[in-house]
Amino acid sequence: MSLRKQLFLAICLFLLVAFSGSFFVSLESSREQTLGQLRSHAQDAATALGLSLTAQIDDPAMIELMVSSIYDSGYFSSIRVVSIVDEQVLVERSAPAKIKGVPRWFVRLVNLSPEGGDALIMRGWDQVARVEVMSNPQFALAKLWDSTVGSLIWLLICGLLSAVFGGWLLRRQLRPLDKMVKQAEAISKREFLSLPKLPRTPELKRVVLAMNQMVEKLKTLFAEEASRSEKLRAESYQDSLTGLANRRLLDEQLADHLLVSEQSSTGHLLMLRINDLVGLNQRLGGQRTDALISAVGELLKRLTQPPERRTWLAARNRGGEFSLLTPGLDSVDAARLASEISATLENLRLTDASDCMPVAHLGIVAYHPGEPASDVLLRLDQALTQARQHPERPWVCLADTDTATNHTQHDWRSWIDDALTHGKLRLYFQPVVQCADTSQVLHHKVLARLLDPSGEAIAAGHFLPWIERLGWSARFDLAMLEATLDYLVLNRWPLALSLSGNTLRDPAQRREIIDLLDSLPDLAPLLTLEIDERQLPPPDELQRMTHSLLDTGYRLGLQHFGGSFSQIGNLTQLGLAYLKIDGAYIRSIDVQPDKRLFIDAIFRATNSIDLPLIAEMVETQGELEVIRELGLFGVMGRLIGPPEPM
Numbered sequence: 001m002s003l004r005k006q007l008f009l010a011i012c013l014f015l016l017v018a019f020s021g022s023f024f025v026s027l028e029s030s031r032e033q034t035l036g037q038l039r040s041h042a043q044d045a046a047t048a049l050g051l052s053l054t055a056q057i058d059d060p061a062m063i064e065l066m067v068s069s070i071y072d073s074g075y076f077s078s079i080r081v082v083s084i085v086d087e088q089v090l091v092e093r094s095a096p097a098k099i100k101g102v103p104r105w106f107v108r109l110v111n112l113s114p115e116g117g118d119a120l121i122m123r124g125w126d127q128v129a130r131v132e133v134m135s136n137p138q139f140a141l142a143k144l145w146d147s148t149v150g151s152l153i154w155l156l157i158c159g160l161l162s163a164v165f166g167g168w169l170l171r172r173q174l175r176p177l178d179k180m181v182k183q184a185e186a187i188s189k190r191e192f193l194s195l196p197k198l199p200r201t202p203e204l205k206r207v208v209l210a211m212n213q214m215v216e217k218l219k220t221l222f223a224e225e226a227s228r229s230e231k232l233r234a235e236s237y238q239d240s241l242t243g244l245a246n247r248r249l250l251d252e253q254l255a256d257h258l259l260v261s262e263q264s265s266t267g268h269l270l271m272l273r274i275n276d277l278v279g280l281n282q283r284l285g286g287q288r289t290d291a292l293i294s295a296v297g298e299l300l301k302r303l304t305q306p307p308e309r310r311t312w313l314a315a316r317n318r319g320g321e322f323s324l325l326t327p328g329l330d331s332v333d334a335a336r337l338a339s340e341i342s343a344t345l346e347n348l349r350l351t352d353a354s355d356c357m358p359v360a361h362l363g364i365v366a367y368h369p370g371e372p373a374s375d376v377l378l379r380l381d382q383a384l385t386q387a388r389q390h391p392e393r394p395w396v397c398l399a400d401t402d403t404a405t406n407h408t409q410h411d412w413r414s415w416i417d418d419a420l421t422h423g424k425l426r427l428y429f430q431p432v433v434q435c436a437d438t439s440q441v442l443h444h445k446v447l448a449r450l451l452d453p454s455g456e457a458i459a460a461g462h463f464l465p466w467i468e469r470l471g472w473s474a475r476f477d478l479a480m481l482e483a484t485l486d487y488l489v490l491n492r493w494p495l496a497l498s499l500s501g502n503t504l505r506d507p508a509q510r511r512e513i514i515d516l517l518d519s520l521p522d523l524a525p526l527l528t529l530e531i532d533e534r535q536l537p538p539p540d541e542l543q544r545m546t547h548s549l550l551d552t553g554y555r556l557g558l559q560h561f562g563g564s565f566s567q568i569g570n571l572t573q574l575g576l577a578y579l580k581i582d583g584a585y586i587r588s589i590d591v592q593p594d595k596r597l598f599i600d601a602i603f604r605a606t607n608s609i610d611l612p613l614i615a616e617m618v619e620t621q622g623e624l625e626v627i628r629e630l631g632l633f634g635v636m637g638r639l640i641g642p643p644e645p646m
Helices: 003-054 060-072 104-110 138-188 202-237 247-258 277-284 286-303 331-346 373-389 403-408 412-421 460-470 473-490 501-505 507-518 521-526 539-550 565-571 593-607 621-630
Strands: 076-083 089-094 116-123 126-135 267-274 313-318 321-327 360-367 395-397 425-434 441-451 457-459 495-499 527-532 555-561 578-581 613-615
Touching: 003 060, 003 076, 003 104, 003 116, 003 126, 003 138, 060 076, 060 089, 104 138, 138 202, 202 247, 202 593, 247 313, 247 321, 247 360, 247 373, 267 286, 267 331, 267 373, 277 286, 286 313, 286 321, 286 331, 331 360, 331 395, 360 373, 373 395, 412 441, 412 460, 412 473, 425 473, 441 460, 441 473, 457 460, 460 473, 473 495, 473 501, 473 507, 473 521, 473 527, 495 501, 501 507, 501 527, 501 539, 507 521, 507 539, 521 527, 539 555, 578 593, 593 613, 593 621
Parallel strands: 360 395, 441 495, 495 527, 527 555, 555 578, 578 613
Antiparallel strands: 076 089, 076 126, 116 126, 267 321, 267 360, 313 321, 425 441, 441 457
16 A cells, blocks of 8 residues: 555544544533533523512413413423422423434434423412423534534544645655655666755655665776776777777678678778888887877778768778778779778878878778688788889779679669568578577577569678668668567567667657557567667667667667677666677687686676676587686577578
8 A cells, every 4th residue: 555545544544533532522521511501591491480470370371471481482391380289280381302403313422311490489488389491402412513513524624634735745755765766676777877866854865875875886886897898898909099999800800791691791891001101100200100090090980980880890900001891882882982081091191201102002802701801801912012003093992703792783772672662571580598508598589581583582691781771771670670570479489679770860760660669569578679789879869769669668689799898888777688799709709818808897797787698699619618607698699590480
């Protein structure tokens, strides 16, 4: 029972007790007073009538007239004149006691009996007759009833006002409790909220202070673990001078894109090499040379900032050599990108440098899933060599003879549009299991393949870049969501579906997705929506976006996590169901101790807020064993099970 109901019942009980006590105390004090008044009233009437009848004792008509006059002018039950000699009633007026306007139960409860008085009628010194008068309690009972009803009404008004005021006061005083409940619920959702306004009530103030201290302690512990993890990631995968990725992370990400999987796609790898770095260092000094390297790094970093390029990776290999990994970029856009970079580099030309030599040379080659990384890097070296041999054109893009690339030059627009319009997509499902017991399935990741005009199922890695280029990400996401929800209506088992960051950042498209989710609230426990960490919007926009999705009842997860670990502090406000660690940080974890330290640091940070971790792209038994030792919650990958249609 709520405190408001308890307060209302307490007020009602108090009013009942107060009214009952007041009524019985008032009744007992009024009873004797009223009886005395009735007795005095009867006695005064008897005395006055006796004195009046003394002069008329021998006139029976006058006696009867005077008795009737007194009887009719007051509240009397009976008046009679009795002869003393033979006790004969000379005159009598009486009527049954009728009490109007007063309930019978009140009359019985009060039990106010009539009171009487008498007086003698004299003839000289002789006693001739006796006047007997009995008062009627009707008037007293009516007054007592009116007083009781008035007291009851007043107490009810006071009780109603007390209930209203008490409810308002209770709501005001308990407002901090409601906030503390939301604070506790936020902690259970892995959010840290402090209450800036302290209540005035000392007891509640102490509780709020204790809750705030606990929240701040949790935030501090989480921040320390996050800082430690970010430091480990920076030491392992980040270049200290430019802030770009280092060669190691580039190799990891390139290996990911070269794997044959549902998400793998063709793309281009660009390498930039500053000319005569050693000579520049000798002529200009280390400080100005470092400034040039930092400027090139800032240039590449700016190229990866737009939302549609969040999957790109800029890295500094060593010295004056930089790389740019651009998945999904076709050859035309790759050439345009190289020209843009070359033109910008000319603005960085140092005045003391040679005017005839470009600041840097660029080489660009395409890569395809399934080919060895060594072949890609060999072609890239060849492109750089050709660029150095032709100073008039500081970049070279080697021609792509792969059939897959030739295939991408076809008119994808028509068949993708046809596939999305007529629902020509096929759902594939990849299991995600508990790490400790791989027989326990947590959910299945939903993957998509589109059917081309020949009926062949095309993996997502091939058509997703074209969908993004055509601006159909929201259209594809909506089609996938509708197909997944239709599947869940018939097959109720937990699934996870990733949505594009471009779709969720668009308010109109997000509203359409939310309306679709709101229309099927019973499926909320079965579907988790996933967002790619590389496509996250700014923190404020991210928080609004995730909360609007969480309001539908569906859960949210974050996939491919690890590249922007500095953002983990913002994740505490999102109420995520889990994090999926990017496969680049999982591959060969059994033979690379620093990766193990990095994942362990992430686990410590997320475990402090009870946020489950799931490892992506687990390919070997050794990787699985290490992940089990670290204590991660879940695992997925081809070792566990490849994507399959159901």
